[in-house]
Amino acid sequence: MTGTILIAGIGNIFLGDDAFGVEVARSLLRRTLPTGVLVRDFGIRGFDLAYALLEPWHTVILVDAMVRNEAPGTLFVLEPDLTGLGEPGVANMDLNPHGMDPMRVLKLAASYGPIASNIFVVGCEPKDFGDEFEGRTGLTPQVQSAVEEASNMIEELVARILADIKAHSTQSQTSVLVTENREGAS
Helix, strand or coil: CCCCEEEEEECCCCEHHHHHHHHHHHHHHCCCCCCCEEEEEEECCHHHHHHHHCCCCCEEEEEEECCCCCCCCCEEEECCCCCCCCCCCCCCCCCCCCCCCHHHHHHHHHHHCCCCCEEEEEEECCCCCCECCCEECCCCHHHHCCHHHHHHHHHHHHHHHHHHHHHHHHHHHHHHHHHHHHHHCC
């Protein structure tokens, strides 16, 4: 399953705006993305995502609805601090089988082994998750209108990441050539 970039849609389709990550994954799957970029709808499968985080990706982009007390539909990009995630006692294993929190999944993955990937979270402020017992299908209009914009943001982020990878690769190759020329010049 590995490649350069994993885009992981997260969410429960039966809890209203919690399905944001799933809807963004669906949107991205309809687009033509660069080679090495994999989009996957993880839904509420936290353990599957935790194991995927341990694979040798350059970057993982988690996409989820996250409450940050902003206006519904507000988009944001976070780069979480992974320092100390793998330390004993940090992982909180009480994962909710009907939902998943990206930080809990990151903690769970780090408890299994080191996360070597760069991690970004593209989030959207939800309006409504529906009733706790009955839920609700479908996104609210505010969050639905943010799906395509989030997909565009992710494509731009992917382009910047790939350009950075290419620039570093070119610099490394130039450095090797300069070193070889110096060694061969004697």
